[in-house]
Amino acid sequence: MRELLQKLGFSEKEITIYLCLLEFGQCNASKIAQKLTIPKATVLFILKNLVDLGYVQRSQKGRTQYFEAKPEDLKKHKQRDIEEQSASLSSVIPLLEEFKTPYSSEPKVTFFEGIENCKKAYNSILESQTNVLEFGAHEDLVMRFGEKFMNTFMAERAKRNIHLEAICSDTSISKSLQTQDHKQARNIHMFSQKDGQLYSSIAIFDGKVLLLNLYYDAFAILIENQEVSATLKTIFHLVARKLD
16 A cells, blocks of 8 residues: 555655554544554644645634545546646646757668668659659669669659759769659759769658669668758758759
8 A cells, every 4th residue: 555655756754654644533633643653743744744735634723723534535636737747737738849950860870781671672662752852873873783674763762753963973874764754753963973973872762861872782771860861951952952
């Protein structure tokens, strides 16, 4: 019983005095102090706390205060506390959700290895609910995935109305793709090969970032994180603006 009362928030001394009060029925502080060999001032202090909480009733007869504990009072006030806490919780949760930063997602990282698994990772772009931004190593995509796979992928992406905006070097493959931009729901920005080369493709979509490396080995890393996605979106737009 003492453990249960502790779970309800009673201190050790409050439990001792409350149980003693239940045993005696209505009585004064002196009787409890005598029974428990606890100073009367301590008993009065604890009884006052229990009265304030609504667990104990107090009455006056002449100059003497009498106290009485009724289990139904404890139940009633605990139920009231629960209802008040539930109402407060319901009110504060929407406020906390508004206060929470929109960039608070826990990172999730998935690793893919081998050509077939990399194809599966790349096909996840087809489930995107947003437009796709891509730093594209198009030569590696075509050479390692094959023209058939890439043509099927591009046709399906266009069919699903998932627009892709890409940054890539001005290779023959990229130039050929650019001529089909309107048909394939795409917008390509090209930079000179003298400025460097992309050896990996990076696709940014749905708060995700897919890093795909096919140059020597074949592996892909899918990062699901709003902050990483937002950072790379910013970098993409800054670069695209310079190329326009």
